[in-house]
Amino acid sequence: MALPVNPPQPPRTLRSVADLLAAGLITPAEAPALENVAQHYATAIPPAFAKLIESPDDPIGRQVIPDAAEGHTDPTEDPDPIGDDALSPVPGIVHRYADRALLKPLLVCPLYCRFCFRREHVGPGGGVLDEAALETALDWLRTHPDIHEVVMTGGDPLMLSPRRMRAIMQALEGMEHIHTIRIHSRVPVADPDRLDEEMADALETTRSMWLVAHINHARELTPAARAAIRRVQARAIPVLGQSVLLRGVNDTPEALEALLRAQVAARIRPYYLHQLDPAPGTARFHVPIREGQRLLADLRGRVTGIAWPTYVLDIPGGHGKVPIGPDYLRTGPDGMLAAVAPDGTLHRLARERG
Ligand code: SF4
Secondary structure (H helix, E strand, C coil): CCCCCCCCCCCCCECCHHHHHHCCCCCHHHHHHHHHHHHHCCCCECHHHHCCCCCCCCCCHHHHCCCHHHHCCCCCCCCCCCCCHHHCCCCCEEEEECCEEEECCECCCCCCCCCCCCCCCCCCCCCECCHHHHHHHHHHHHCCCCCCEEEECCCCHHHCCHHHHHHHHHHHHCCCCCCEEEEEECHHHHCHHHCCHHHHHHCCCCCEEEEEEECCCHHHCCHHHHHHHHHHHCCCCCEEEEEECCCCCCCCHHHHHHHHHHHHHCCCEEEEEECCCCCCCCHHHCCCHHHHHHHHHHHCCCCCHHHCCEEEEECCCCCCEEECCCCCEEECCCCEEEEECCCCCEEEEEEEEC
């Protein structure tokens, strides 16, 4: 008689130190320190993302495998680096700029980025706004007619069920002053099958809808990720890309160029390249601003303008986002401006006083 055989189990999201050990992504010697890190910060590596990891310290692994260095908070780091908490009038809303507000319906993500600026808040325990809290957040939007754009973020809004997403879209459509809805998400690359036809249908709205996909390395744009993005684009929803400049991930001219070109090839317009926010335990990812400017300057003249993101800094303390170059203007000794050409040569602008 044949012995019963356990059917193969589908791969599942890696969430614990034991899962990481079993997957060969950490060594037994690393485990005790990582148990300490796990007390503070969530881990999740969904199968689609785990498959991309060739070695734990490669550009994919670095983003999601916890590291003992996360246990050390540098004096320059801050648990709320961009000052969300002070700008939150009700749970789930952040109001920093006059014409737009963040709506954070949940604090759950498909994976947990080791460099996340909201790492003190996001995690499976962070949960979802319950019906009453979501209604309070929507009421706040209803009663603020100066808000024209709602930026849905989190956590990751595409972790909502399609039913709940549809309900939020309908509520926002009921507010005449809301013209634009933006969804920021890591799901298209982290767990692309989740962005299925039903979810893509749920995003359809009469408002100007934009999806901003968070992508940090060209390898994240797998065929499955591109298919998920096409499902959104097929509904006339433009897709923008945002990336964080990260040491060991995309901090070489080659890696950055490949990332930007891969986005354009997938019809994604690179929108922002973020300077890393100084969240606790993230120093290993820091790339100095001057180095970031040089990296971008290296692409000028070589890479199509469609691929150029705006390099931005969220000023610590909640003072807002500003573009940080590179700057192509210099003031000459005669007080006139000169422009720096892509080859580095300076050209005096006869009409422009500095
Ligand atoms: S998906 Fe976004 S919010 Fe979630 S951990 Fe990554 S950076 Fe943070």
